[in-house]
Amino acid sequence: MKGVNGDKKAVKLAYDIFLSLRDTEPNNALIEAYYGSTLALLGRDASQPLEKADKAQEGLDALNQAISRDPKNKEIRMLRSNVCLRLPESFFQCSKTAVEDISFLLDRYQKNPSYLTNNQVNELIEDLRTAYKNMGKPDEASKVSQRFSKLTSKKKK
Structure with missing residues (x-):
């Protein structure tokens, strides 16, 4: 979380750890996702635009690989969606x-309300x-609240 919040040293340390873990467990989808x-x-x-784009694309490729290995993994889906939301749409279109x-x-949650926490929903x-x-x-965006209002009200009860 330190890395997500802007600590560059923490990002580098996490990268080194996951690179090493990836070498020891090359088929582990969760390690690939992280x-x-x-x-x-x-x-x-x-600092360089080309490096920014290349690293981001490599990250997306690894996340896509992780999903292909374990498509039902909640944590991997959450990681990939978070990364996709934070990349510039005009460049990455993800x-x-x-x-x-x-x-x-959210579909899984509708079938099993214990699948996600209130905050996650x-x-x-x-x-x-x-x-x-x-x-x-924007029309789809405004429909989201209506579409899922039952989820949030059901969860609050």
Whole structure:
């Protein structure tokens, strides 16, 4: 979390740890996802535009690989949607992927209310609105609250 909050040293340390873990467990989808997330953070922190883009794309590729290995993993879906929402839509066009991941998570939650916490549900609904806005779909964004109002009111009871 220190890295997510801007600590560049923490990002580098996390990257080194996940790179090492990735070498020891090359088929572990969760390690691949965290590795991808750290690459995206390295891209965020890079000073050169080309390096920013390359690291972010490498991170997305690793996150996509992680999803292909374990498509039902909640933590991996959350990681990928968070990364996708924070990358510039005009360059990466991955808000659609964020919508896919968030929809997957909210669908699972509708089937099993213990799948997500109250905070996770509220954050995902807000993230879904943001993803639609990023895609240039303000009408879809405004429909999200109506579509999921039952989820948030049911969860508050």
